[in-house]
Amino acid sequence: MSTPPPPKRQWSWRSQAFRGLVYQILAIVGLAIAVGYLMSNTFANMRARGIQSGFDFFLQPAGFGIGESLIEFDSSQNYLVAYLVGLSNTLRVALVGLVLATFLGTLIGIGRLTQNTLVKTLCASYVEITRNIPLLLQLFMWYFAMTELLPPIESPLRPLEGVFFSKNGLQYPLPVWEPGHWGTLIGLCVGIGTWKFWSRHVTQNFEATGLTKPSFLPGLGLFIVCGVIGWLAGGFPSELDIPEITEINVVGGGSVTPEYLTLLVGLTVYTSGYIAEVVRAGIQSVSFGQHEAALALGLKRTQELRLIQLPQAMRVIIPPLTSQYLNLIKNSSLAVAVGYPDLVSISSTALNQTGRAIECIALVMMIYLSLSLLTSALMNIYNRRVRIKDR
Amino acid sequence: MANTGYQQHFEPIAARQPPVNETGLMAWIQRGFFDGPVNSLLTVLFVAMLVWAIPPIFNWTIWYAIPNADNAACRAAHGLGACWGVVAEKGRLILFGRYPFEEQWRPLVASAAVVVLLVVSCLKTFWRPALVGAWVAVYAFFFALMLGGFAGLTPVETARWGGLPLTLLLASVSLVVAFPLAILLALGRQSNLPAIRTLCVIFVEFVRGVPLISVLFMASFILPLFMPQGTKIDVLVRVLVGMTLFTAAYLAEVIRGGLQALPKGQVEAAHSLGMTYWQIQRMIVLPQALRLVVPAIVNTFIGAFKDTSLVTIVSLYDLTGAVQLALGDADWRKFFIEGQLFVAGIYFIACFAMSRYSQWLESHLNTGTRRQ
């Protein structure tokens, strides 16, 4: 039997495909008209008000200083470099915050499931309190605590030699970068390799003989030993930049300002409440029979969590966890309210100095969009590994 | 064989008492607090922490606190006791922002009306079509009362609205207006038409990928440029537009989750009955999908309620901004933390109530699968 001829495309309203095509064309044309209208209004308004446009001003010297940055920023560098410094500040607080919030959130989420009534109640209250108060208010309260309760700049706390703790933040000795440190870095990379090698050896040993060997601590030990060997091989560079007291201030070394600490602590506490709920929902989604089977096998609670519940819970945890990570990155934009020079704060300064609202805000939005897409993509890769494979 | 020689005397013996640590108070204490060495250690640790922390907190909050607006007494007790007099003194400024002092009964009445409406909408007995009419009426009343300009009420411009009424207004209006938009976006993402699907995906991903602050900045600075020359848009309207677009994107994702949870068979059956696309959505898909995600929608409302605190950054004085404004006064600036705790308390009560309601809804609507 020959196959029936393919259906002819019908150009009448009764055909669903045709209707679909018409709707799409209408939608695109309508959108184009709307966008064109808005654009023409914008240009007319800008011309009438004498506002200039264009992205070339980004290459002009910024003219303002930035209070804290990973890279040395001088006001003669252009606005793009200032944005880069802002981005580095955002990443500095966001990445550390992500790690701490995940850690704290997981602990509290597990704490909500324990039998210990006291721990359970405390964890539940923590989650309720942090989730029901707006982040901005929490940041203001933490900043107030930092600036009021820390010792004054003239008389800092000195818990250790070279470590100063005051309203200026925490200042500590920082190793100075020397070529010998390349040896340390290479040693650490080799250390990661040996750690993986040891873990693989332990797993293979277990599968072959059924005997367990300690995995984490020896691996960590190997990592540190390789790093130390690398450091020694590099000529053991040990110069430190120690903060010292000048006439009115403490200068030098590395520092962690109260603004950074406020933002970090605020973001961590706030997001950990949400992550705790996500982890709890994930663990509770693992069917009860698994728990009973673990009890029957005589597994300890920690082993049960680590080997049975958390791995299965991951596929339920990862999607909402991704959105919590994205929320944390976006919430770091509140830094402008506590005086931390993150990306939004620097773009706000640039906006005020140049008056170019559209360009500055557009660049900030593009950068945040890229960060969000990157984080989603990375988490999706991990998600694909843990999700249930449909058969 | 008949039951002859074998006599079984079944003499029931008295039931033994259960072991001491299975029932009763001791059992509850042991199981709850001292079940195993780790738990016991944790209990001891946390009890020690509470014993160390609670008495000073109690002293500061209640015992030595000054409840009335006495600046001298407050300063004398500074550090020792909380100055709740700040709330008494600046409470009206915090709750109503820069609204003219004599007219502050108007935002009070308007907020009360909106709160009553929200509470009433939560109760199942009131879920009937007349509720929509009630919403329209109460919001018209709210705007009329706050704006004034008739029946002897002095006109008050929107730039002076602040505090609690502004927070309620921003959260509820942005959610209500975002709702139809979010449904359209969610349906668009599911659509078979590639152009519409792409447009909806781009919009939702773009808005979800940027922080709310930049959306508010954009609405505040750039929206006036989009309008034809000479038209002015109210500050409040600009912020509402920004928040509505933002909420719509998040709601669209929530609704999409509900749409995806619906079995495909429903739509296929509807197709076989010959229903059109919009008939299917209206009569079959949306009623079920929305029921599934009502708790998530309430969570989005809680999020929007908290996000209204960000409008401080574009100089609208909602609750969070009003407390900054009120405590700029040099006399009362020291007692900043009491003011913030007051506002935090308001947010906490409101959001906690809403999250409890969301949990009740979830169990009541029978929408979650049973978990153990």
Place this chain on the structure above:
Amino acid sequence: MKSIRKLIQRPLLATAALALLGSLATPAFAGKTIDAIKARGTLNCGVNPSLPGFSAADSQGVWAGLDVDVCRAVAATLLSDPLKVKYTPLNAAQRFAVLQAGEIDILSRNTTWTLNRDASLGLHFTGTTYYDGQGFMVPKKSKITSATKLKGATVCVQSGTTTEKNLNDYSKVMKLNMKPVVFDTQEATNKAYFSGRCQAYTTDASGLASVRNKEATNPDDHLILPELISKEPLGPSVRRGDDEFFAIVKWVAYVLIEAEEYGITQANVDQMKSSSTDPVVMRILGTSEDTGKLLGLDKEWAYRAIKAVGNYGEMFERNVGPKSTLKLPRGLNNQWNKGGLMYAPPVR
């Protein structure tokens, strides 16, 4: 029937929605600012939310200050009533955008006149009403007496102002490596300084005096350092494209300065108007010539302005001068023939 109804229903709903949306954008008159002000009946004036001496509202909501007086004088000239002004408090970030958008007519908010602002933001500065400079304030107990000693200091500064740039320039030139801590609102900046987070506070010297007076628990605990690190000519600004309104605002400010030069005060202006024989005074007050006609006003324009707020000297004394709470000296703001920079072009 039903299908026709449905055919009309949806577009009708759409039109209604669009109309509702359109009604939210109220049309305002574009272009001619003076016509708009007269039609509206009030002058829209953008001011600082709270800078005592320049613009601050008391608990009844009555505004007072040097910048406020400028707006009142313009309202007296245009609308014959100095009270017909609507004051919009603006933070540093929004002030230019709000003026550009047309929500205010005049920005009288201790704003520094710079090239960047005059040329690229679509506005015009009408003149200088206060010659100021940027300075530093430190707590007395830090024992710093000169800005040159601020090596490595943390300095609280508000974002969106010329202050950041000037601080940076000064720090580079004097090799002080100061660390700015930038906040977006004045309240946050004040709070951070007074809680001890920063070792110094920097803004215009007049702002320092105002903040010290208003916010410090004990104003004498804080010292304003003597160095002025920049020139900050503060003045009102209007939108570009309306030369008539620009001329009016400019000349109202100048006539107030000239009034002080010729001894016309708020108290004696009536008497001077009726009985003075000095030709300059007669010209200013409209007795002999009608200078207002050239500006599009009537001949009593200057008389109304002076009657409303007094001459420049009185404005200064009342708001920021030695008799006010700020106690700032006349200094550069004195008349040109008394050693200052206030030189009004002649009203003729």
